[in-house]
Amino acid sequence: xxxxxxxxxxxxxxxxxxxxxxxxxxxxxxxxxxxxxxxxxxxxxxxxxxxxxxxxxxxxxxxxxxxxxxxxxxxxxxxxxxxxxxxxxxxxxxxxxxxxxxxxxxxxxxxxxxxxxxxxxxxxxxxxxxxxxxxxxxxxxxxxxxxxxxxxxxxxxxxxxxxxxxxxxxxxxxxxxxxxxxxxxxxxxxxxxxxxxxxxxxxxxxxxxxxxxxxxxxxxxxxxxxxxxxxxxxxxxxxxxxxxxxxxxxxxxxxxxxxxxxxxxxxxxxxxxxxxxxxxxxxxxxxxxxxxxxxxxxxxxxxxxxxxxxxxxxxxxxxxxxxxxxxxxxxxxxxxxxxxxxxxxxxxxxxxxxxxxxxxxxxxxxxxxxxxxxxxxxxxxxxxxxxxxxxxxxxxxxxxxxxxxxxxxxxxxxxxxxxxxxxxxxxxxxxxxxxxxxxxxxxxxxxxxxxxxxxxxxxxxxxxxxxxxxxxxxxxxxxxxxxxxxxxxxxxxxxxxxxxxxxxxxxxxxxxxxxxxxxxxxxxxxxxxxxxxxxxxxxxxxxxxxxxxxxxxxxxxxxxxxxxxxxxxxxxxxxxxxxxxxxxxxxxxxxxxxxxxxxxxxxxxxxxxxxxxxxxxxxxxxxxxxxxxxxxxxxxxxxxxxxxxxxxxxxxxxxxxxxxxxxxxxxxxxxxxxxxxxxxxxxxxxxxxxxxxxxxxxxxxxxxxxxxxxxxxxxxxx
Numbered sequence: 162x163x164x165x166x167x168x169x170x171x172x173x174x175x176x177x178x179x180x181x182x183x184x185x186x187x188x189x190x191x192x193x194x195x196x197x198x199x200x201x202x203x204x205x206x207x208x209x210x211x212x213x214x215x216x217x218x219x220x221x222x223x224x225x226x227x228x229x230x231x232x233x234x235x236x237x238x239x240x241x242x243x244x245x246x247x248x249x250x251x252x253x254x255x256x257x258x259x260x261x262x263x264x265x266x267x268x269x270x271x272x273x274x275x276x277x278x279x280x281x282x283x284x285x286x287x288x289x290x291x292x293x294x295x296x297x298x299x300x301x302x303x304x305x306x307x308x309x310x311x312x313x314x315x316x317x318x319x320x321x322x323x324x325x326x327x328x329x330x331x332x333x334x335x336x337x338x339x340x341x342x343x344x345x346x347x348x349x350x351x352x353x354x355x356x357x358x359x360x361x362x363x364x365x366x367x368x369x370x371x372x373x374x375x376x377x378x379x380x381x382x383x384x385x386x387x388x389x390x391x392x393x394x395x396x397x398x399x400x401x402x403x404x405x406x407x408x409x410x411x412x413x414x415x416x417x418x419x420x421x422x423x424x425x426x427x428x429x430x431x432x433x434x435x436x437x438x439x440x441x442x443x444x445x446x447x448x449x450x451x452x453x454x455x456x457x458x459x460x461x462x463x464x465x466x467x468x469x470x471x472x473x474x475x476x477x478x479x480x481x482x483x484x485x486x487x488x489x490x491x492x493x494x495x496x497x498x499x500x501x502x503x504x505x506x507x508x509x510x511x512x513x514x515x516x517x518x519x520x521x522x523x524x525x526x527x528x529x530x531x532x533x534x535x536x537x538x539x540x541x542x543x544x545x546x547x548x549x550x551x552x553x554x555x556x557x558x559x560x561x562x563x564x565x566x567x568x569x570x571x572x573x574x575x576x577x578x579x580x581x582x583x584x585x586x587x588x589x590x591x592x593x594x595x596x597x598x599x600x601x602x603x604x605x606x607x608x609x610x611x612x613x614x615x616x617x618x619x620x621x622x623x624x625x626x627x628x629x630x631x632x633x634x635x636x637x638x639x640x641x642x643x644x645x646x647x648x649x650x651x652x653x654x655x656x657x658x659x660x661x662x663x664x665x666x667x668x669x670x671x672x673x674x675x676x677x678x679x680x681x682x683x684x685x686x687x688x689x690x691x692x693x694x695x696x697x698x699x700x701x702x703x704x705x706x707x708x709x710x711x712x713x714x715x716x717x718x719x720x721x722x723x724x725x726x727x728x729x730x731x732x733x734x735x736x737x738x739x740x741x742x743x744x745x746x747x748x749x750x751x752x753x754x755x756x757x758x759x760x761x762x763x764x765x766x767x768x769x770x771x772x773x774x775x776x777x778x779x780x781x782x783x784x785x786x787x788x789x790x791x792x793x794x795x796x797x798x799x800x801x802x803x804x805x806x807x808x809x810x811x812x813x814x815x816x817x818x819x820x821x822x823x824x825x826x827x828x829x830x831x832x833x834x835x836x837x838x839x840x841x842x843x844x845x846x847x848x849x850x851x852x853x854x855x856x857x858x859x860x861x862x863x864x865x866x867x868x869x870x871x872x873x874x875x876x877x878x879x
Contacts, residue, residue, distance in 0.1 A: 162192060163199075167333040172203065174277070174311060178302045180326040182318040183335030185508050186382025186411055189315045190217070192335070193283040196313065200279050210274070212241055215281040218288050220507040221441040226288035227297045231264035234280065235271060242274040261297065269306045279311045286316040287507075295325040302329040336379045344384050345374035351388055358392065365397060372404045382506050386414045389487035393421050415512045418486065419524055426484045429476065431524050432459050433485055437502055438510055438526055439535045443579055447621050448563055452478055452491055452502040457569035462538060533587045536580055540592040543573040549606040552613075559614040561622065574607055579622050581655045590663045597632060597651040599642040608633045612683070630654060630682075630708045638679040646673050646701055653701075654710060658718050671726050674701055682708050682811055695811040699735065702727055707811045709739035716751050720758075729760040733771035733787075736760075738812065740775070740783045752786050762792035767802040768819040769812075776823040776860070777815065779832040779852050784859055794865035797822055824865040827857055 162168055162181075171179040183189050193215075200213045214237045218226045239245055245253075249267045252259045259267070272278065280301070288294040298314060301307045312330070316322050326332065348370050352358040358366065369391065377384045387407060394400050408414045422430055433455050440450045456476050478500060482491060490505040504510050513526045526532075549570065550560065560567065561575045577596055580588060595601055599608075611633035614622065623631070632651035641647055645668060652661040665673070681696045697704055702719070705711040711732075719727045732755060740752055756762065763770060772792045775783035788794060798819045805812040818826060832853075 162196060162333075164339065165333055165337075167331050168196075170331070171311060171313060172200070172279075176331050177310075178298075178312040178314070178326075178330030180322075180330040180332045181313070181315045181335065182323070182332060183315075184379060185317060185511075186380035186506065187335045187340075188381035189335065190283055191381070193217075193281060193315050197281050200281065204279065208276075209241070210276040211278075212238070212275060213279040213281065214238060215283070218282065218284045218286075218294075219446045220284070220287045220510070221446045222287075223289060223442070223445070225290045225293050226285070227293040228258075228261055228264065230282060230294065231261065231268065231297065232259070235264055235267050238268070238271045238275070238278065242271055244274075246270040246273075261293075265297075265300065265306075272307065272309050275309060277311065278309055279313070281313045283315045285314050286319055286322060291322070292325075295322065299325065299329055340379045341374055341377070344377045344379075344381060345370055347381060348373045348384055348388065351385075355392065358388075361400075362397070365400065368401070369404060372407065376407050380411070382508060383411060383414060385505075386411070386418060386487050390414075390417055390421060393486075411508050412512060412517050415509070418488065422484070427523070429459060429480075430484050430488070432462070433481065433489060433502075434504075434509075434513060434524065435526060435531050436535065437489060437504055438513065439532050440576075441504060441510070442528070442532065443576060443584065444621070449494065449501040450503065451494075451567070452481060452500045454567075454569055454572055455502055456481060461542060461569060529587060532584070533589070536584065536587050537589050537592060539573045539580070540577050540588065540596055542570065543577045543607075544592070544595050544601060544603055546570050546573075548602050549574065549610065551606055552609050555610075559610045561610045562615050562618050574603070574610070575622055578611065578655075581657055581660075582623055585657045585659055588660065590660055593652070593657065593660050594648055594664055597648050597655070599637050599647055599651075608636075630710050634683050634708070636681045636683075638681075641679045644676065644678070646676050646678060649673060650678070650701055650704065653705065653715060653718070656714060658714065661718065662722055665722060670723050674723060674726055676700060678704055695813055696806070696809045697811055702729075702732060703735045706732055706735035706739065711736055711739065711751065713751055716754060729755050729758045731761065731764040731766065733760050733762065733764060734767045734769060734774065735812070737771045737774040737780070737783060738778065738815065740778075740780055750782070750786075752783060756786070756790045762787045762790040763796055765802070766799055768798040768800070768804050769815045770796045770798055770823075772796065772823050773798065773818040773821065773826060774815055776826050776856060777818055777830060777832070779856065781852055781855055781859075784856050788859060788863045794823055794860050794863045822866060824857065824860050827853055827860065 167176070167179050170176045181189065181192070197213065197215045204211045204213045214234055216226075216230050216233050218230075222229070235249070239249060246267070248270050252263055252267055282298070285291060285294055285298070298312060301310050302312055314326065314330070316326075318334070323332075352361075352366055352370065361369075373384045373387050376387075387404075391400055391403060394403060408417050436455055436458055437450060440448075456478070459476065478491075481489075481502075487505055488509050490503050491500045492503070493499070494501055510526075513524060514528070515525075547570070560571045563572065563575055567575075581593060581596070585593075596603075598604060611622075611631065632654045635650070635654070637647050645664075649661060649664055649668075652658075652664060677698060677700060679696075679698055697707055699707065702711070705715055733752075736752070736755065762772070770792070772784065772787050772794065773796075774780075775787055800820075804819075805816050807813045807816050810816075821830075
């Protein structure tokens with residue numbers, strides 16, 4: 162690479178973009194890592210205003226990488242910037258995830274802190290709908306706003322990528338005269354490093370080196386696999402015969418590797434490959450898999466079939482490595498304490514998931530069937546194995562942080578939650594219902610373990626950027642634990658709408674919707690964690706509204722599965738506190754739809770009105786929608802209505818609004834304090850300034866006054 166003119170032109174900014182392409186197995190990712198390390202050293206030799214950011218389009222993500230790439234690029238640059246631009250802070254504290262346009266704007270202002278930024282993106286062909294990512298890369302190179310960026314990308318040589326990248330970058334092929342010599346050096350080093358190869362005669366080693374380096378045709382991965390095949394042979398004649406008939410492609414190579422796996426090891430290898438691929442698919446590369454868990458899983462699964470005791474199994478890490486050979490790679494964790502397992506190369510997973518082989522069909526992965534079986538075992542093990550330890554036995558916080566010391570049961574519990582969030586369609590419904598049943602033995606400790614989970618891993622386990630209320634935030638009272646409505650609530654909190662549909666098939670849905678639920682809830686508000694907790698006594702629809710989970714998807718579920726059975730008339734006092742967090746109504750806003758479905762903007766029987774709550778929250782969109790729907794701008798609440806307990810109710814903070822006119826609330830009370838978590842000073846000032854002014858204008862336009870209940874006729878001076 163460093164002898165190619167393209168590299169010199171790129172690193173010295175004579176060209177803006179360099180595209181490196183090669184066939185599968187050519188070593189693009191290893192090469193990219195070496196390039197990045199070299200670029201980082203060059204940046205360190207300069208000043209702090211020159212930096213390098215790299216991104217890997219990991220095949221396990223199975224996603225459009227355009228937005229994740231920009232998010233990563235921006236976040237890494239902000240870590241090195243002198244200050245955080247206002248636009249970046251607003252995007253960070255906003256209630257919605259930033260889109261491509263906003264991220265590009267943030268990137269533009271962030272570049273002001275740098276003179277030069279090298280950006281390397283590896284395996285861009287792994288992005289789903291890669292046209293979006295290619296468009297983003299085109300903008301970074303051709304838009305004058307980003308002239309400080311030097312872009313390097315690697316991928317396979319697909320025609321669509323070649324067409325797009327050719328317009329704004331210089332290409333460099335990995336099929337060149339240097340590669341064969343490099344592969345020969347690599348093969349020689351691998352032979353020198355393994356004791357078994359060293360027992361071979363020197364002339365045999367020389368023949369293997371020469372044959373593999375020329376036969377690889379630029380594929381490092383091919384050479385690695387041939388060495389794995391040859392190390393399994395114990396006779397010179399067989400080795401020489403093998404190198405005369407080497408497989409030409411990676412598919413043929415994998416066919417031969419699987420054919421050499423002995424019968425006694427086939428089940429173990431199949432189990433390992435399926436579990437490693439499943440783990441990768443489930444956690445999208447964010448959670449490493451301790452190799453020991455693969456062995457624990459195999460023993461647990463096999464014990465269910467054979468009823469053998471754990472002591473009778475002789476599987477260990479060396480058995481695992483030897484059986485899987487070049488199909489699975491093993492690395493140490495950051496502490497160097499335990500080894501982690503992963504698919505050795507993405508072509509292994511591609512081969513297993515393809516229909517290109519009949520010989521190895523027994524090893525093949527059919528996602529719905531293969532992963533469905535694994536999920537069923539995981540859920541059943543999580544539910545029926547020995548009860549998880551109680552919180553008193555946890556020394557270092559939640560056991561679900563999945564460190565290297567996590568047990569297989571803890572892994573199953575965490576994987577079950579993640580699967581409910583991401584792989585609902587693969588889950589056996591009856592197992593999901595049991596897993597979320599508060600009466601099951603595992604549920605209590607699981608509930609606590611999830612609640613105290615480390616915030617960073619909470620994001621990993623939930624596959625969610627922003628915090629949402631989970632079933633672990635709800636503590637059901639004993640009178641409600643045995644209710645099937647509690648299971649339905651847990652399903653809806655996990656956004657498992659298909660499973661929820663299956664669950665209500667055998668229920669009287671009208672009775673379920675009318676049932677009064679009892680319990681308590683703990684909420685975390687804003688980026689800075691402001692706790693708001695309290696008790697609830699309401700039906701399912703009202704509960705979801707009170708805990709900020711009555712969104713468009715939930716409403717759509719009720720409209721599909723219980724049309725005409727849900728009464729929304731008195732829902733708004735429960736719903737309005739959560740509406741303030743999503744004040745931009747752009748098609749998905751629930752409030753206008755609730756009003757269309759019969760929600761009363763001025764419901765009777767409540768001491769506080771929806772408009773009072775909206776004004777208190779400085780919810781401009783909510784105030785406007787309620788007034789347009791006919792809400793009384795002078796209504797101060799029903800004296801004889803429901804009074805929420807100030808200290809114990811979720812809605813308690815709003816009790817003090819009773820008897821106060823909306824205009825009085827606006828002029829005399831500070832904005833709802835929980836909303837200040839994570840907001841900038843400018844935003845708080847705007848909420849109590851410009852936003853307040855806009856709301857005041859609206860209220861006055863609709864005839865509001867500042868009359869206070871109990872003091873009729875007395876006006877509060879403006």
